[in-house]
Amino acid sequence: xxxxxxxxxxxxxxxxxxxxxxxxxxxxxxxxxxxxxxxxxxxxxxxxxxxxxxxxxxxxxxxxxxxxxxxxxxxxxxxxxxxxxxxxxxxxxxxxxxxxxxxxxxxxxxxxxxxxxxxxxxxxxxxxxxxxxxxxxxxxxxxxxxxxxxxxxxxxxxxxxxxxxxxxxxxxxxxxxxxxxxxxxxxxxxxxxxxxxxxxxxxxxxxxxxxxxxxxxxxxxxxxxxxxxxxxxxxxxxxxxxxx
Amino acid sequence: xxxxxxxxxxxxxxxxxxxxxxxxxxxxxxxxxxxxxxxxxxxxxxxxxxxxxxxxxxxxxxxxxxxxxxxxxxxxxxxxxxxxxxxxxxxxxxxxxxxxxxxxxxxxxxxxxxxxxxxxxxxxxxxxxxxxxxxxxxxxxxxxxxxxxxxxxxxxxxxxxxxxxxxxxxxxxxxxxxxxxxxxxxxxxxxxxxxxxxxxxxxxxxxxxxxxxxxxxxxxxxxxxxxxxxxxxxxxxxxxxxxxxxxxxxxxxxxxxxxxxxxxxxxxxxxxxxxxxxxxxxxxxxxxxxxxxxxxxxxxxxxxxxxxxxxxxxxxxxxxxxxxxxxxxxxxxxxxxxxxxxxxxxxxxxxxxxxxxxxxxxxxxxxxxxxxxxxxxxxxxxxxxxxxxxxxxxxxxxxxxxxxxxxxxxxxxxxxxxxxxxxxxxxxxxxxxxxxxxxxxxxxxxxxxxxxxxxxxxxxxxxxxxxxxxxxxxxxxx
Numbered sequence: 056x057x058x059x060x061x062x063x064x065x066x067x068x069x070x071x072x073x074x075x076x077x078x079x080x081x082x083x084x085x086x087x088x089x090x091x092x093x094x095x096x097x098x099x100x101x102x103x104x105x106x107x108x109x110x111x112x113x114x115x116x117x118x119x120x121x122x123x124x125x126x127x128x129x130x131x132x133x134x135x136x137x138x139x140x141x142x143x144x145x146x147x148x149x150x151x152x153x154x155x156x157x158x159x160x161x162x163x164x165x166x167x168x169x170x171x172x173x174x175x176x177x178x179x180x181x182x183x184x185x186x187x188x189x190x191x192x193x194x195x196x197x198x199x200x201x202x203x204x205x206x207x208x209x210x211x212x213x214x215x216x217x218x219x220x221x222x223x224x225x226x227x228x229x230x231x232x233x234x235x236x237x238x239x240x241x242x243x244x245x246x247x248x249x250x251x252x253x254x255x256x257x258x259x260x261x262x263x264x265x266x267x268x269x270x271x272x273x274x275x276x277x278x279x280x281x282x283x284x285x286x287x288x289x290x291x292x293x294x295x296x297x298x299x
Numbered sequence: 300x301x302x303x304x305x306x307x308x309x310x311x312x313x314x315x316x317x318x319x320x321x322x323x324x325x326x327x328x329x330x331x332x333x334x335x336x337x338x339x340x341x342x343x344x345x346x347x348x349x350x351x352x353x354x355x356x357x358x359x360x361x362x363x364x365x366x367x368x369x370x371x372x373x374x375x376x377x378x379x380x381x382x383x384x385x386x387x388x389x390x391x392x393x394x395x396x397x398x399x400x401x402x403x404x405x406x407x408x409x410x411x412x413x414x415x416x417x418x419x420x421x422x423x424x425x426x427x428x429x430x431x432x433x434x435x436x437x438x439x440x441x442x443x444x445x446x447x448x449x450x451x452x453x454x455x456x457x458x459x460x461x462x463x464x465x466x467x468x469x470x471x472x473x474x475x476x477x478x479x480x481x482x483x484x485x486x487x488x489x490x491x492x493x494x495x496x497x498x499x500x501x502x503x504x505x506x507x508x509x510x511x512x513x514x515x516x517x518x519x520x521x522x523x524x525x526x527x528x529x530x531x532x533x534x535x536x537x538x539x540x541x542x543x544x545x546x547x548x549x550x551x552x553x554x555x556x557x558x559x560x561x562x563x564x565x566x567x568x569x570x571x572x573x574x575x576x577x578x579x580x581x582x583x584x585x586x587x588x589x590x591x592x593x594x595x596x597x598x599x600x601x602x603x604x605x606x607x608x609x610x611x612x613x614x615x616x617x618x619x620x621x622x623x624x625x626x627x628x629x630x631x632x633x634x635x636x637x638x639x640x641x642x643x644x645x646x647x648x649x650x651x652x653x654x655x656x657x658x659x660x661x662x663x664x665x666x667x668x669x670x671x672x673x674x675x676x677x678x679x680x681x682x683x684x685x686x687x688x689x690x691x692x693x694x695x696x697x698x699x700x701x702x703x704x705x706x707x708x709x710x711x712x713x714x715x716x717x718x719x720x721x722x723x724x725x726x727x728x729x730x731x732x733x734x735x736x737x738x739x740x741x742x743x744x745x746x747x748x749x750x751x752x753x754x755x756x757x758x759x760x761x762x763x764x765x766x767x768x769x770x771x772x773x774x775x776x777x
Contacts, residue, residue, distance in 0.1 A: 105686050107682055107685070107686065130688050130689070130690050131688070133685065133686055133687065133688040134687075134688035136686070137686075138682075138683075138686035140679060140682070140683060142679055144677070144679035144680060144682065144683035145683075146680065146683070146684075146698055146702075147702065148701045148702050148705070157684075157687070157689075157697060157698075158684075158687035158688060158689055161689055161693050161697060162688055162689065203683075206687070207686075207687070210687055210688060
């Protein structure tokens with residue numbers, strides 16, 4: 056069974072319908088990149104997947120848990136879904152190490168020692184082994200985002216959601232973060248990435264989903280989507296993005 | 300003894316004296332309220348004890364009739380309100396026996412007859428009522444003077460300004476804000492003899508009788524004893540002696556103060572123990588209230604940002620009510636209104652009432668900025684914490700609160716200072732804190748400027764210390 060199953064997903068804010076009936080399945084170990092113009096509903100869709108936004112209508116099943124079922128313990132589901140935000144959202148009052156160990160220790164996933172050991176290993180993986188005791192405000196944007204990825208990974212999630220992880224970064228920082236994400240993809244992590252990095256999508260994605268006006272307009276392998284776009288909307292979007 | 304042993308002993312001693320007071324109360328001790336500033340009927344003498352015609356008559360009668368009583372000096376208005384709310388057993392405070400008051404109180408036989416006079420500033424040209432037209436007249440609430448002036452107001456066309464306390468009324472006339480005041484003759488003449496720069500310009504009007512009051516239908520035994528005792532002290536000459544002593548002597552011989560003690564330093568050392576106990580009361584109230592208000596504020600703040608509608612609704616309602624109500628109204632409501640509502644002789648000690656008042660009022664303000672502080676934490680923080688699988692309360696406690704509280708520190712310091720200053724308002728329910736101490740001292744020596752300066756300096760010193768302490772804490776936390 057697919058890891059993520061989304062059926063007829065709708066989301067409205069008052070009269071404004073942001074998602075107008077989405078259907079999507081994501082398989083185990085699959086990397087899906089979602090592209091599309093601003094305001095198309097990509098981020099809202101992603102935030103629905105871990106219940107930060109509650110859908111108006113439709114069904115979301117993640118690893119067998121139905122999010123719309125009142126009996127589902129959302130905290131338990133979230134432990135299995137790592138989320139990385141555009142603005143990092145590190146906890147400014149905690150050190151880098153404490154940022155990473157907070158959830159595992161609070162949720163009794165590991166002893167303090169074990170959690171710190173894991174955290175240091177993760178920091179090594181993202182190339183920040185020397186920053187364990189630094190405060191977030193002393194880090195650059197790229198470093199913050201890599202800490203945020205390590206923090207999400209510390210819960211040992213089955214799926215990672217990335218919400219425009221490089222949009223708030225200076226251009227020279229983007230590469231480091233994308234490298235970490237590529238490694239993660241190579242290790243077989245199931246990933247859904249909302250991004251404007253077409254190069255990354257082309258290189259890493261198993262599948263690219265193009266969204267516009269609250270609907271999935273087109274979906275396919277990167278080479279199909281980027282080289283042979285079918286719909287005029289996608290052709291128009293790619294023209295604008297690539298010819299900048 | 301080690302430090303903790305001393306602490307235990309002191310705690311036991313404190314409990315002991317508290318129990319001691321309680322057992323005393325069971326042996327039928329009456330609480331008799333009196334005014335604080337109505338010399339020569341009642342005023343505070345050096346060292347904080349009360350003296351005056353009322354006080355001495357009560358003492359003499361109590362001795363004759365074996366009445367156990369505890370004197371409670373509060374403002375006249377508060378004394379009358381507390382009597383009607385059954386918070387005290389009787390009031391002796393130069394209180395005129397009037398038909399209106401007889402509706403709510405039972406009075407003893409008259410123990411003194413006094414008339415109302417008009418007094419003006421020393422240099423004033425006003426000699427009669429008709430010159431008052433268009434001018435302002437100062438009155439003290441609830442007095443015979445006030446009743447009389449009100450009755451002739453429309454005839455002579457003057458404006459009225461009310462005061463709670465004689466000294467403020469005198470001063471208002473002295474500095475020229477009001478053209479004249481109306482006061483009971485013995486009180487006015489005593490004040491003038493003791494340095495108030497006013498002069499009496501009228502004869503005595505509307506002679507009225509002073510009586511000892513109990514709540515209607517209550518304490519009949521006490522009233523009977525009072526009447527009997529009054530008769531006895533009139534018969535044996537004690538009564539005349541008391542009245543002569545106060546009406547024909549100067550203030551300093553009664554209060555034990557000398558002219559040399561009228562310098563700033565002299566006044567300070569003279570009144571050190573009185574000021575000290577007032578200061579202690581202020582500090583006690585401030586510290587306890589700050590702790591309680593902070594706890595209440597944190598709870599209100601957390602409720603205010605809770606998901607769902609119920610928590611925020613409760614929080615904003617409580618904040619709305621207690622932030623919107625003037626502190627003085629709240630104090631009166633809790634101290635006098637609330638026991639009145641419950642009935643059955645229910646009483647709240649003034650200190651407890653004061654504490655609850657401050658807790659509710661300052662707690663509401665604290666709640667408002669705590670809520671604001673939590674809301675000021677970026678939404679992304681909660682989202683990040685929740686998306687890691689942390690439950691709401693863990694996220695609140697570990698992520699939102701530590702950040703929010705840092706934002707709130709300056710507001711907390713501000714609120715602590717406000718709380719300290721707000722304790723002064725509790726003097727209205729008879730708590731003798733620093734400000735009330737000042738009122739009491741001035742009531743007997745009329746040294747308004749020096750004493751208020753002294754009190755102001757003391758407040759500034761404590762606020763400075765509090766600010767230093769807060770800054771130190773702030774540095775530690777950051």
